[in-house]
Amino acid sequence: MPTHRAVGTTPVRKTHRSTAIRLAAIAAVAVTAAACGSGDPAPAPGAGNGTPAALEGVGPITLASGKDTSGNMQKQVDEWNKLHPDQKVTIVELPESADQQRQQMVQNAQAQSDAYGVLNLDVVWTAEFAANQWIVALPENEFPLDKLLPATVETGKYFNKLYAVPTTSDGGLLYYRKDLLDAVGAQPPKTWAEMQEICEKVKADNASLDCYAGQFEKYEGLTVNFSEAVNSAGGVVVGEDGKPNVNTPEAAKGLQFLVDGVKSGMIPAEARTYKEEEGRRAFQAGELIFHRQWPYQYALANASDGSSKVAGKFAVAPLPGLDGPGASTLGGHNYAVSAFTPNKKTALDFIKFMVDEKQQRANLMATSQAPTWAALYDDAELVEQFPYLPFLKASIENAQKRPSVVKYQEVSTAIQEAAYSAMSGEVAPADALATLQTKLEQLTAS
Amino acid sequence: MTTMVGAPVDPKPDATPPGPGRRAGVGRLAALLVSPTLIVLALVVAYPIISAVRLAFYRQSDGIDPQTGILIKGDEFVGLDNFFDMFRGDTGDRFLNALLNTTTFTVVAVGLEIIVGVLMALVMHRAFRGRALVRASILVPWAVPTAIAGLLWRWIFQADGVANDLVPGAPILWTADGPPAWLAVVIADTWKTAPFIGLLVLAGLQVISNEVYEAAKLDGATPWKTFWSITLPLVKPALLVAVLFRILDTLRMFDLPYTLIGPGKDATDTVTVLAFEEAVKFGNYGQASAYSVALFIYVATVAFVFVKLLGADVIGAQRGRKR
Known part of the structure; x- marks a missing residue:
């Protein structure tokens, strides 16, 4: 198959006849792929598993992504450019806020602009971009999907087709003050009740400390934290069948944990204004005993330049739950090919290059972003450098993905509304969940 | 303004500024000079307003194809x-x-x-x-x-x-x-x-x-x-x-x-x-x-x-x- 495509893409001027031959060759490839590619008995004309005919065209492309804070993405792109001087990739840096990244990508897609070639999508955007056909379906057999963590691959799929390939993942971890827990002879908690007990013991000597915080400001982070609480209590927000099922006793217990936490002071009142960074400042200032946070905090909180008062004094554990270990919400980013770029073959090859073990290892080393390549989590050398990797792997493997729905933004807003109003004490948790269930049913009905 | 517009049309519109012919064709010239501004205003003010008002009577359809999950695109008129x-x-x-x-x-x-x-x-x-x-x-x-x-x-x-x-x-x-x-x-x-x-x-x-x-x-x-x-x-x-x-x-x-x-x-x-x-x-x-x-x-x-x-x-x- 690759040889066929190579023929089709030689950059030589062609006559009409050879164009026809080329088209025929592509058609032949398409037919072969449809026939032998998936071995699926169900015929899917025109929308086969691979749709290889759509992914051609080589030349310069762009990579639209959030801020390249570490500068490592540029390094990786430089490496690609050295190998493929005729298919240069240029990074288009989008704003730091995920909402604004999405807005720019959506606006470009709505204008059918080819300004962005490869899109670095947040895992929750896949459904919206795929349903709008702003990104193209990718041939699954072209990627080493079996080498990636299965949970992450699922986030790139929509209606059983692969639309995006995961390059980084993310899972929540429980950061805890090891020095304080050791002082009272406690092990990291497995349940919320244990966490509360430990807090009480620790606070007996350190009354000024706060027990627990996550991301509770009214934004995407609250959706993440609410879903985690619900999942950790054995409930679901949106079930496997895509149907919302949040008005359940399990979900109520999850929400109750957050509501009670605020009421009892176990979650400090300020935490209701925390996004990632506010919470990180509080943890680094030594104000928190437990903190639910992404892996990126590990390196920053361990910085020995004086910016963190807790350097060397903390460790991580899996998130606690109601009766046992909790379930994280899955984060991370996937690469997808814009439907409007003319150079889709280059985009595809570039994604293959970036998702490869070598690049993922380099990215982990440089940015401490969670890789999707499963083997990296068991690499002794890496584990030594990033001691949280085993916990992170467990967190990601057990993680639940957020609802994969086209109207994700509205779904997330409804979830935030319910969680926020319950946590502020305005609405009773049961009422909040009942309202949420009605809203989600409206939003997911098609 | 009214006197200017109502002024009799002078037969010599190209007369030098200080002469009595200066008033001649002033209305037409004024219209001509103002027209670029009016066109720009029509483009950046009138068009967006009209377009926004029109859009307010439509709603994007949001159904998806149950087989492929692809959005069925199109706007439908929903009145008020x-x-x-x-x-x-x-x-x-x-x-x-x-x-x-x-x-x-x-x-x-x-x-x-x-x-x-x-x-x-x-x-x-x-x-x-x-x-x-x-x-x-x-x-x-x-x-x-x-x-x-x-x-x-x-x-x-x-x-x-x-x-x-x-x-x-x-x-x-x-x-x-x-x-x-x-x-x-x-x-x-x-x-x-x-x-x-x-x-x-x-x-x-x-x-x-x-x-x-x-x-x-x-x-x-x-x-x-x-x-x-x-x-x-x-x-x-x-x-x-x-x-x-x-x-x-x-x-x-x-x-x-x-x-x-x-x-x-x-x-x-x-x-x-x-x-x-x-x-x-x-x-x-x-x-x-x-x-x-x-x-x-x-x-x-x-x-x-x-x-x-x-x-x-x-x-x-x-x-x-x-x-």
């Missing part, structure tokens, strides 16, 4: 449904709440800004050492971009910020929701735009003749009496224009609530925030247009009532007549 939705059900609650916020922000913030702004103008008008410095420093907030000001105030109002250090008692969650959030926006907006009123009022103060004040002094008027009977009536035209501008501006307030508190908060969502969320975040351009059209009508009504009731002299008709 988008407008009805603003007053019923869930969306109705949100809209009416936003409308209330918009109105209370306008009344309270502009009220405070008038008081603070007039005081600033009186200070800036005084002759004293370092006046230039005071004038410049008073105007600084007005020169700061609002979105940046919103972020700066967010730092001040965050849980461990300066505002909570100044206020005794348990920390107030200014940026969360509820009355403190509303107050935070009012404070930031007053800080931001009182200088604007101060600037326009200062311009009004500077044209008041000193003789009036001297006469008042000779008659033994107290400073208080002088302010109410002389200063205020004489700066009223300038003040009214400034207030009208501020009202129109505050009614479409977006950046402060959005950057300082964040969207989705009941206490601070304005109609513009709602429209932005619907359009940019949810992609419901029809509903967003309906919100914008409703706000457009609201703003136009307020401006009309304000001009009619208080006689704000926006286009300078008063001054023209006096001359």
Whole structure:
């Protein structure tokens, strides 16, 4: 198959006849792929598993992504450019806020602009971009999907087709003050009740400390934290069948944990204004005993330049739950090919290059972003450098993905509304969940 | 104007400027000279307004193909449904709440800004050492971009910020929701735009003749009496224009609530925030247009009532007549 495509893409001027031959060759490839590619008995004309005919065209492309804070993405792109001087990739840096990244990508897609070639999508955007056909379906057999963590691959799929390939993942971890827990002879908690007990013991000597915080400001982070609480209590927000099922006793217990936490002071009142960074400042200032946070905090909180008062004094554990270990919400980013770029073959090859073990290892080393390549989590050398990797792997493997729905933004807003109003004490948790269930049913009905 | 248009057409339109033929063809020439402006205005003002109004009667279809999950695209005409939705059900609650916020922000913030702004103008008008410095420093907030000001105030109002250090008692969650959030926006907006009123009022103060004040002094008027009977009536035209501008501006307030508190908060969502969320975040351009059209009508009504009731002299008709 690759040889066929190579023929089709030689950059030589062609006559009409050879164009026809080329088209025929592509058609032949398409037919072969449809026939032998998936071995699926169900015929899917025109929308086969691979749709290889759509992914051609080589030349310069762009990579639209959030801020390249570490500068490592540029390094990786430089490496690609050295190998493929005729298919240069240029990074288009989008704003730091995920909402604004999405807005720019959506606006470009709505204008059918080819300004962005490869899109670095947040895992929750896949459904919206795929349903709008702003990104193209990718041939699954072209990627080493079996080498990636299965949970992450699922986030790139929509209606059983692969639309995006995961390059980084993310899972929540429980950061805890090891020095304080050791002082009272406690092990990291497995349940919320244990966490509360430990807090009480620790606070007996350190009354000024706060027990627990996550991301509770009214934004995407609250959706993440609410879903985690619900999942950790054995409930679901949106079930496997895509149907919302949040008005359940399990979900109520999850929400109750957050509501009670605020009421009892176990979650400090300020935490209701925390996004990632506010919470990180509080943890680094030594104000928190437990903190639910992404892996990126590990390196920053361990910085020995004086910016963190807790350097060397903390460790991580899996998130606690109601009766046992909790379930994280899955984060991370996937690469997808814009439907409007003319150079889709280059985009595809570039994604293959970036998702490869070598690049993922380099990215982990440089940015401490969670890789999707499963083997990296068991690499002794890496584990030594990033001691949280085993916990992170467990967190990601057990993680639940957020609802994969086209109207994700509205779904997330409804979830935030319910969680926020319950946590502020305005609405009773049961009422909040009942309202949420009605809203989600409206939003997911098609 | 009427005499110009009605002037007889001169047979020599190309006559040199000082001659009597200068008036000839002036109307036509004026139309020609103005036409580029009119075309630009039609493109950047008329077209978007008409387009937004049209959009307000449509709704994007949101069905997906059950086999492939692909969105079935297309707009459907829904008549006045988008407008009805603003007053019923869930969306109705949100809209009416936003409308209330918009109105209370306008009344309270502009009220405070008038008081603070007039005081600033009186200070800036005084002759004293370092006046230039005071004038410049008073105007600084007005020169700061609002979105940046919103972020700066967010730092001040965050849980461990300066505002909570100044206020005794348990920390107030200014940026969360509820009355403190509303107050935070009012404070930031007053800080931001009182200088604007101060600037326009200062311009009004500077044209008041000193003789009036001297006469008042000779008659033994107290400073208080002088302010109410002389200063205020004489700066009223300038003040009214400034207030009208501020009202129109505050009614479409977006950046402060959005950057300082964040969207989705009941206490601070304005109609513009709602429209932005619907359009940019949810992609419901029809509903967003309906919100914008409703706000457009609201703003136009307020401006009309304000001009009619208080006689704000926006286009300078008063001054023209006096001359």
